[in-house]
Amino acid sequence: MQITDFMGDDHRRCDNIFATAEESVSKGDWSVAESSNTRFVDAMEHHFKMEEETLFPRFEEVSGHTMGPTEVMRHEHKQMRQLFEQMNQAVTGQSVDDYLGASETLLILMQQHNAKEEQMLYPMTDQVLAGEQDELIGKLEAVE
Amino acid sequence: MNIAFLSLAQTPPLSVPMRFFLTAPLFGIAAGLLLLFGGDGVLDNRWSINTLLVVHMVTLGVLSMVMIGALQQLLPVLMGVVIPRSNMVSRAIHLLWSVGTLLLLAGISQHLPILNRFGVGLLALATLLFVGVILYALARSDSKHGTLIAVATAVISLLFTLLFMLWILNSSGWLAPVVHPLTNLHMSWGLLGWFMLLLIGAAYQVVPMFQITPEFPIAVRRFLAPLIFVGLLLWSGSDLLQLVWMGWVAIAILVSALALFAVVLLRLQLQRKRRLSDVTFTYWRVAMVALLTSTVVWLVGYILGDSRWMESAVVIFLMGGILSAVSGMLFKIVPFLVWLHLNNLYQSAGEWQGNVPNVRQVIPERYSRWQFRVQMVSLGILVVIPLGQFVDQGSRYLTQAAGIAWIASFTMLLVILLLARSKYQSVARALNRG
Secondary structure: OOHHHHHHHHHHHHHHHHHHHHHHHHOOOHHHHHHHHHHHHHHHHHHHHHHHHHHHHHHHHHHOOOOOHHHHHHHHHHHHHHHHHHHHHHHHOOOHHHHHHHHHHHHHHHHHHHHHHHHHHHHHHHHHOOOOHHHHHHHHHHOO | OOOOOOOHHHOOOOHHHHHHHHHHHHHHHHHHHHHHHOOOOOOOOOOOHHHHHHHHHHHHHHHHHHHHHHHHHHHHHHHOOOOOOHHHHHHHHHHHHHHHHHHHHHHHHHOOHHHHHHHHHHHHHHHHHHHHHHHHHHHHOOOOOHHHHHHHHHHHHHHHHHHHHHHHHHOOOOOOOOOOOOHHHHHHHHHHHHHHHHHHHHHHHHHHHHHOOOOOOHHHHHHHHHHHHHHHHHHHHHHHHOOHHHHHHHHHHHHHHHHHHHHHHHHHHHOOOOOOOOHHHHHHHHHHHHHHHHHHHHHHHHHHOOHHHHHHHHHHHHHHHHHHHHHHHHHHHHHHHHHHHHHHHHHHOOOOHHHOOOHHHHOOHHHHHHHHHHHHHHHHHHHHHHHHHHOOOHHHHHHHHHHHHHHHHHHHHHHHHHHHHHHHHHHHHHHHHO
8 A cells, every 4th residue: 555545545534524523613513513623633633643753754764854845744733733722722612703714724724735745745755665665554553 | 856845935925926816806997997988889799899908808917817826826835846036936927917918908999009019028928937937847846636737738828829819910910900810719728728727727626625525536637638738729720721620529629628627526516525615615616607608608609600609608708617716716815825924924933823813814704705796796797798689778788787796896806805915914013013
């Protein structure tokens, strides 16, 4: 299996939970909203963890680039985490407007981030780490 | 491998696309004024000077203006390539394109060959610079996405559009002719090549992204844009060589490709995971319905040999199809860019980003909804203008009403964009003061 497919599939999984969370907030269904928002943020943090602790370090090690694309991806993770924070606060304060404002901002940021990963960074990773993909995917699957 | 991609500096300054976005509504308002005061016959007869003027205000001043600005912004983000000296390039293209358009409009309306020469000269310079920069950037991209080929064929189509314009003017003593045998090709390359292919390239990316839909089928992404390009080449060949059979092949290709694109996109929208609707989504849906409608209307006109149907098709294509998609994109791109640039500013200053307004605070949804409604009114009036001929003075009143609606919708667009920019400036200033 290719890293591009494995990580891309995880993006789809996060997208789907995002859609559920956003929809339940827009309906004002706060009990569902709270749990789906938590599920979404957890899924995203899990995805970031796979990248930041396993995928990016290995890519940097083999390609020799620490200040390149992975640095930009980390920067965008940081920006997304601020928006998670705002979404969490909006759920606590039960504010539909604040939530949807933050979530829509996140959606655009997240999608252009994912596009860059899926169309460029992951294929580069597959290229650089050819031959050790299965082993690496095993490690990614083991991330809690 | 191009490892230098995705540097933080790849996001061009906000002013790079904004100067284009803010100029576009001004040409839209001007076109509205011409509809209002230009007398009847502006839109019910393709071959008048005022029609030429309105069409070029919209195509050069509004649609191309936004697309040229947006491409300079989107390419670095989506294709991972940096446009060298982005701010200087943007300034140069904007100046050449705006002044060139103004001179050409003046030349057409005043029948002055010298103004046409200068106007087209500046537009040609702008086009060469723009197309050169885009192709240079695309050649360096590692992306294998279908967007790349769609954008490449789109900008090459822009070159063809320009080429035919030069040919038309040169063979008419540099006086814009109201009728010319090559108008058809000039228009086809502009509408179906430059506008349509760029729209297709953008759609491949933004539709799955923002509504969380499945991707466009791989075969569509790979072959649709090249197919349309080939269709246009055949269309040109049939026209220049007078080969009727080739014309029918081209029509079959182009009509089915356009219809296929619209149907696939509408189907993807139906499969969207994100059920929440926003103005961009609605605008794109309108755009696809308009696209389908214009294809059918054009075909009917072609078969009947009735140019009025074909003119209606062009109006629906431009104002219902391309303008709707472009407006929808603006309401997505602009608030996000404001947020992104402010966020980067705050982050590099080490400040808490909670003060940065989110996209819905930069452009409130209710503002864009109102703009959408007014734009739909103007589209509705445009579509029924041909029916005005059955009533005394009907066309005239409908054209004037369309003019008023255009002025209103483009003014609203301008005000919304200015508000977004002033939000950016005031929050950025607050940071500097703090």
